[in-house]
Amino acid sequence: MQIKPLKMRWASGGVNYSYLLAKLTPPSMSATNWIIDPAEPEEIRSQLSAGEFQSITTIVNTHHHYDHAGGNLEFASLLKERKTPEFIIGSKKSATLSSSNIVLPEDGETFDLGDKITVEAIRTPCHTQDSVCYLVHDADSPNEYGIFTGDTLFTAGCGRFFEGTGDQMYKSLSHIIERTEGIWDKVKVYPGHEYTKSNVKFVRSKVWKTIGENPAFDKLEEITNKTEVLTGMFTLKDELDFNPFLKLNDPYVRRAVGDAQNLLSESEVMSKLRSLKDSF
Numbered sequence: 092m093q094i095k096p097l098k099m100r101w102a103s104g105g106v107n108y109s110y111l112l113a114k115l116t117p118p119s120m121s122a123t124n125w126i127i128d129p130a131e132p133e134e135i136r137s138q139l140s141a142g143e144f145q146s147i148t149t150i151v152n153t154h155h156h157y158d159h160a161g162g163n164l165e166f167a168s169l170l171k172e173r174k175t176p177e178f179i180i181g182s183k184k185s186a187t188l189s190s191s192n193i194v195l196p197e198d199g200e201t202f203d204l205g206d207k208i209t210v211e212a213i214r215t216p217c218h219t220q221d222s223v224c225y226l227v228h229d230a231d232s233p234n235e236y237g238i239f240t241g242d243t244l245f246t247a248g249c250g251r252f253f254e255g256t257g258d259q260m261y262k263s264l265s266h267i268i269e270r271t272e273g274i275w276d277k278v279k280v281y282p283g284h285e286y287t288k289s290n291v292k293f294v295r296s297k298v299w300k301t302i303g304e305n306p307a308f309d310k311l312e313e314i315t316n317k318t319e320v321l322t323g324m325f326t327l328k329d330e331l332d333f334n335p336f337l338k339l340n341d342p343y344v345r346r347a348v349g350d351a352q353n354l355l356s357e358s359e360v361m362s363k364l365r366s367l368k369d370s371f
């Protein structure tokens with residue numbers, strides 16, 4: 092299984108990622124291959140080989156925002172050069188050719204991409220109500236999993252609550268964690284933006300302020316200082332260790348939101364932590 096991160100909108104500060112999800116090395120690809128959130132078709136095309144580009148059969152969106160779904164029409168028209176008809180998985184709010192060829196997956200719905208690759212949709216409403224994460228597995232390599240988290244889960248962070256509440260984000264992140272129980276250390280995380288550096292800055296300033304308070308976070312900070320592209324480097328287990336939005340009962344997280352007494356619910360801690368980040 093090949094997951095190729097494609098940078099988009101880095102020059103303008105968007106620091107978005109699109110991803111090619113493919114099975115075989117070109118030119119012998121035979122699976123249904125996905126392009127996830129191709130918001131800037133020309134930028135993406137320039138990062139793909141002709142074989143990779145021609146292998147794409149399906150456009151997939153994590154949610155309807157323009158910097159994820161805004162390239163659907165243009166990308167689909169580029170794909171028309173192929174014989175296979177284009178097909179879009181995502182929200183009906185996303186830019187699409189017609190309402191007939193877009194499907195918002197049900198929670199738990201699975202897609203068989205062929206060549207033993209399967210993808211499970213995990214609905215995670217909050218950032219938008221149509222946010223979907225995609226958990227991918229290659230049965231040829233039992234330890235190989237990935238999850239495309241869009242703007243729901245970032246490395247050491249989570250998305251803004253544009254259409255939801257802290258309670259909803261708490262439930263959505265918990266849903267991801269419950270769905271992947273037993274394989275946390277095998278699931279690599281592929282978020283929709285490279286926000287790690289700014290997330291780490293926030294967490295160091297507000298949560299684990301001193302080296303030694305959270306060794307996993309210290310290690311993340313060290314790596315972040317040296318590396319620009321961090322997508323796919325960390326697993327859900329890593330996130331459970333260093334992402335404060337997944338550690339709502341950690342004493343340092345509680346202290347950061349003014350709840351050293353442990354009186355607030357997880358949903359309330361989530362809301363307060365995200366507010367702190369919003370004003371950081």
Ligand SMILES: [Zn+2]
Binds near residue numbers: 154156218242
């Ligand atoms: Zn978004």
